Amino acid sequence: MHMADALISPLVGGTMWVVTAGVAAYSMKKIKNDMDEKKIPLMGVMGAFIFAAQMINFTIPGTGSSGHLGGGMLLAILLGPYAGFLTMASVLFIQALFFADGGFLAYGCNVFNLGFFTCFVAYPFIYKWFTRKGYSKKSIMTASMISALIGLQLGAFSVVIETLLSGKTELPFGTFVLLMQPIHLGIGVVEGLVTAAIVSFIWQARPEIIEKSASGDALGSVSIKRVLTTLAIAVLIVGSSLSWFASANPDGLEWSMMKTAGIAELEAPDGIHKTLSSFQSETAFLPGYGFKSAENEPEESTGSEEAWPAVSVGTSVSGLVGSASTLILAALTGLIISMYKRRSSTRNIEA
Amino acid sequence: MANIMNSLYDMRLLDDLARKETFIHRLHPMVKLVITIVYLIAVVSFDRYEIGALLSFLFYPVLVFAFAELPIASILKRVLLIEPFIIGIGILNPFFDHQLIVIGGITISRGWVTFLSLFIKCGLTVTAALLLIATTGMDRLAGALRMLKIPRLFVLQLLLTYRYISVLMEEVARTLRAYSLRAPAQQGIHRSVWGSLAGQLILRTFERAQRVYQAMCLRGFTGEYLTGVNEKIKTLDVAYLVAWILFFAVARIYNIPMLIGLLITGVIK
Numbered sequence: 001m002h003m004a005d006a007l008i009s010p011l012v013g014g015t016m017w018v019v020t021a022g023v024a025a026y027s028m029k030k031i032k033n034d035m036d037e038k039k040i041p042l043m044g045v046m047g048a049f050i051f052a053a054q055m056i057n058f059t060i061p062g063t064g065s066s067g068h069l070g071g072g073m074l075l076a077i078l079l080g081p082y083a084g085f086l087t088m089a090s091v092l093f094i095q096a097l098f099f100a101d102g103g104f105l106a107y108g109c110n111v112f113n114l115g116f117f118t119c120f121v122a123y124p125f126i127y128k129w130f131t132r133k134g135y136s137k138k139s140i141m142t143a144s145m146i147s148a149l150i151g152l153q154l155g156a157f158s159v160v161i162e163t164l165l166s167g168k169t170e171l172p173f174g175t176f177v178l179l180m181q182p183i184h185l186g187i188g189v190v191e192g193l194v195t196a197a198i199v200s201f202i203w204q205a206r207p208e209i210i211e212k213s214a215s216g217d218a219l220g221s222v223s224i225k226r227v228l229t230t231l232a233i234a235v236l237i238v239g240s241s242l243s244w245f246a247s248a249n250p251d252g253l254e255w256s257m258m259k260t261a262g263i264a265e266l267e268a269p270d271g272i273h274k275t276l277s278s279f280q281s282e283t284a285f286l287p288g289y290g291f292k293s294a295e296n297e298p299e300e301s302t303g304s305e306e307a308w309p310a311v312s313v314g315t316s317v318s319g320l321v322g323s324a325s326t327l328i329l330a331a332l333t334g335l336i337i338s339m340y341k342r343r344s345s346t347r348n349i350e351a
Numbered sequence: 352m353a354n355i356m357n358s359l360y361d362m363r364l365l366d367d368l369a370r371k372e373t374f375i376h377r378l379h380p381m382v383k384l385v386i387t388i389v390y391l392i393a394v395v396s397f398d399r400y401e402i403g404a405l406l407s408f409l410f411y412p413v414l415v416f417a418f419a420e421l422p423i424a425s426i427l428k429r430v431l432l433i434e435p436f437i438i439g440i441g442i443l444n445p446f447f448d449h450q451l452i453v454i455g456g457i458t459i460s461r462g463w464v465t466f467l468s469l470f471i472k473c474g475l476t477v478t479a480a481l482l483l484i485a486t487t488g489m490d491r492l493a494g495a496l497r498m499l500k501i502p503r504l505f506v507l508q509l510l511l512t513y514r515y516i517s518v519l520m521e522e523v524a525r526t527l528r529a530y531s532l533r534a535p536a537q538q539g540i541h542r543s544v545w546g547s548l549a550g551q552l553i554l555r556t557f558e559r560a561q562r563v564y565q566a567m568c569l570r571g572f573t574g575e576y577l578t579g580v581n582e583k584i585k586t587l588d589v590a591y592l593v594a595w596i597l598f599f600a601v602a603r604i605y606n607i608p609m610l611i612g613l614l615i616t617g618v619i620k
Contacts (some may be wrong), residue, residue, distance in 0.1 A: 006395065006437055009396070028502050041560045044509075047515075048511075055520070056527065056540060057538065058542075059542065068538075078367060089505070092515055094489075094516065100430065103476055104388070130358055161353070170447035193545070194545055198553065200548050201551075205550065306433065319606075319609050321617070322607075323612070326607065330410050333410065337414070
């Protein structure tokens, strides 16, 4: 579920960074106002706990395999949505840096997919709804189970949307959804069961932890409406301004078409007008970031894609030769520097 | 079990690497952070059919590896661990994009081009992120985040999480070892103790957090995480930053491998 940088376009990555930063800033403001600073070490240590707990194998009965905990919902339940969101954000930051688990540009997307849907959608709307009549073992079990499941499903759907908007994969929307949702249904059931087991254990042992964080006394109650409206406005402003910028400065697909057309100009003067006009129609509405549905394929291939075969054999050979020499050059540079460094360090030791 | 100890080892390896004293390590953390971000954006902004021009971005990791004297094998191993996920998503490209293209006399489906491009991008971006932490370290990176006006509360929380990961990982590893000794020939944690095993760990974590906070207060904690280092950006840092950004810009705008290729084939003709 952690998205890598290679799957993200700068536009999508940037928008999600800004959105996530907005939610994080709001959460921080809330915590500062409503929470005592005792919670800061608790958030830190809980983050470290989630990190370690993700490595526990929970045997799934009857299957012989085992599952892991994601922990987003657990954090929301134990720390409340604001602190839970921030803790998830720092866990993901360290995972991205040290384990390359999720990319740096995709960090905004990952925090949003794993933190926002659990803390600000599943927690207030599902967990709270199931526990509204007070706590019992049964209500806690159902509440944690269903909210964890739905939180994960929303996150998985969001991964699909973000990947498709980035336009890095050829998977049609339907196939991708059919691939992602059932897989995450399985993962979500395990996540839900484990979360439910842990929360109900803690409720039996130390009920005040669960009740305090949910009542909002310690952490302030969630005014979800405000979060959601601010968020929607932020997405609109950032997304539209960035995409305007993206189409004003041809990027991605458009950029390559312009470039290939430029190279092909000498050999195929007829092709360029067609390419440029199709290029113009392509830039009309976020072409590089649009959904690629199976039905549009043949239509597209008649117009815009003509730029592709237009590349002559001669230039593609030069491209291959050049790529190979670049690789060799890069490897040689590295080797020479390391050899030089090693020699100078042994010389230092000898001296 | 093996998994958890491996992760712990991995983190400590990066910590150790970050403590080296090379020219790259001594650079200001913010410079390295900014270069990494620009690099990632530049690599990711290439369209999905690009392969040739991407290769010039290989120079950045190669030079950092060489100058920072980092072990290539142990970092590349991790990059390869991430690739299967990308392969999983990208391997279907050849099946969805049948358009044929001719490269150097060989006809292939365009899907393979996008797949290869995705694979290279993944390798480059993952390597760049790992190189950042392996040459900077968490404390100095947190300092850079503070300079970039990331709120104190978040940075503090991030550092605490990082500081306690090794402690809690060891605790979890001990708990799992105790469990496996008492429940031999079991693959994981049995369903009957899911709640109590993880729940006990959480309760202990809460108590630990309380002790940590009390200890911090006794030592004069006022809400600021002090590292005692106040780094200034030097001329060398600025030069390093400008040099890389210029290179990234040139490599992004011009297809350098193509130019080299045209030069070579032109000379041969």
